[in-house]
Amino acid sequence: MLSKSQISFIKSLHQKKYRKENGIFIIEGIKSILEFIPSNYQLHSIYYLAEYKSLLPTLASNIKLFEVNNAELDKISTLQAPQGILALVRQPKATPFNPELLKNCFSLMLDGVQDPGNLGTIIRTADWFGFKNIICSLNTADCYNPKTIQATMGSLPRVNIYYENLMEVLPKVKVPIYGALLEGKSIYQTNFGAEGLLILGNEGQGISGDVINFIQHPVTIPRIGKAESLNVAISAGIFCSEISRNII
Amino acid sequence: MLSKSQISFIKSLHQKKYRKENGIFIIEGIKSILEFIPSNYQLHSIYYLAEYKSLLPTLASNIKLFEVNNAELDKISTLQAPQGILALVRQPKATPFNPELLKNCFSLMLDGVQDPGNLGTIIRTADWFGFKNIICSLNTADCYNPKTIQATMGSLPRVNIYYENLMEVLPKVKVPIYGALLEGKSIYQTNFGAEGLLILGNEGQGISGDVINFIQHPVTIPRIGKAESLNVAISAGIFCSEISRNII
DSSP: OOOHHHHHHHHHTTSHHHHHHHTEEEEESHHHHHHHTTSSSEEEEEEEOGGGGGGHHHHOSSSEEEEOOHHHHHHHOSSSSOOSEEEEEEOOOOOOOOGGGGTTSEEEEEESOOOHHHHHHHHHHHHHTTOOEEEEETTSOOTTSHHHHHHHTTOGGGSEEEEEOHHHHGGGOOSOEEEEEEEEEEGGGOOOOSSEEEEEEBTTTBSOHHHHTTOSEEEEOOOOSOOSOOOHHHHHHHHHHHHHTTTO | OOOHHHHHHHHHTTSHHHHHHHTEEEEESHHHHHHHTTSSSEEEEEEEOGGGGGGHHHHOSSOEEEEOOHHHHHHHOSSSSOOSEEEEEEOOOOOOOOGGGGTTSEEEEEESOOOHHHHHHHHHHHHHTTOOEEEEETTSOOTTSHHHHHHHTTOGGGSEEEEEOHHHHGGGOOSOEEEEEEEEEEGGGOOOOSOEEEEEEBTTTBSOHHHHTTOSEEEEOOOOSOOSOOOHHHHHHHHHHHHHTTTO
C-alpha cells in the first residue's frame, strides 16, 4: 500500500522539472529493470505487482521494495498499459564533458532533437553500433523522459549522454566533424575514418546556423524518391551503419 | 458550425473499424493536405480555422469546405495540438496485388509491424529511397491510422500499400526474397541486385515462422555494441540505404 505522498512523488517524476529536481527517473518493465541492475546506475526503489514477488530476491539487494496493486500501479505508471513492475533510478551525477572522449571512436551530437521517441531510438541505435557517447544540445529532449526510456529498449545504461552548450564544446573538438545535411557529399562516397563526430539536427529545422559553421564534412543521404526529408533517427541509423561498415 | 452528427462522424474515423466501414480517413495540417491534393487520393471535405480561408480557393475545387472554430477543431482532431486544418480523404479502392509489380525494383514486405509510428516512418523512408510498393500482412498496423499518417510526413500518396495474406502472396513472388534477421549474411557483404523483396518482421517477434520459410537470403545488420535489437524502422532505413547505394 503506497501512501498518498509516495504516489504524488512518483507522479511528479513524469515531469522533467521534478526529475531534475530530485535526480530520479522512472523505468518500467522487467526487461528494462534487468538492464539497469548491472549498470552504473543506482536503483532507488521498485514497485511491483504480487506476481513479480518471487523474482525480487534475485533482482536486487539494498533497494526499497513496495508491493502495489493494479490501481496503484496505474496511478504511478507513465504507460497506458503498465508492465507490472516499475523502478525509480537515480540519475548519475553529470560529469563534465571531456573532448578527449571523442578520440579513437565515433560519437553523435544532437542539435535540438525534440521528440523523446526519436532520442530514445537514436540511443538504442548508437548502442547497437557501439557508439559510446552522445552529446546533446541543451534544448534536445530529456533522456530521462519516459518516452525516451521506452524507446531505448534498455540501452540507456550503455550510452553516455551529455547535455552541453554546443557552442562551448565544438571549439574544443579535435576529431573530424561531420554533419548530416540535405546538401553535401554523398554518404556512399564519404570515407569516415576511425574517429569523428557526427552532428544531427532538429526534426523540422535541421542543424542550427551556429553549429553548421563547425561542420568540416557536410554529408547527405542521396534521395531517389520524393519524400521531403528523412526522420532524424532513420538518418542516424543509416549514418551509424555507414560509419561502421568498415570496422566490421 | 458543425452539426453534432458531423462531429461524431469525424470522431468515429479515429478508429480503424469506422475508417474501414466508411472508406475515409483523416489527415491534418496544411503540408499534409498539399501532398494529397495532387495525388490519386480524392479529398472528401476540409475543416479549417478562419485564418486558412484565404488559402482555400487555391487548394481545391469540388471539395466540401467547413469553417470551424477552435473548440470544434479540438473535438474532431486526432492531435493534442491541432494544426488548424484537417481533411477527410477517401481511401482508394484496394486493387488486388499483382506480383508483376515486384519486377525491376525493390519492394518491402512487413510481417506484423504493430506500431503505427514505425509503419509511417517506414513509408516515409521508402518514399525517400523511391521504393514504390509495401506489402503488409493483415495484422500490420493500419496505414490510415492518424499516427501512421503523421509519421509519413506526407509520403503516403506516393507509396502503394497492400494488405495481403502473405502466405498467398509469397508463393507467387518471382524476385529474390531477402529477410532482415538477427542471423544471416552481413548486409555489407550482400549484393542486392536490381530487383527483390525485403521482408521485415514484428517489433518483438520478428518475422513469423511460416514467412521465414520463403526467405532465400537471410541478411543481418552486424551488431558491434550490446543493444538486443534494432527498431524495425531503423532496420528498414539501413536496408533501403544499402539496397540503393549501387543505384545512385
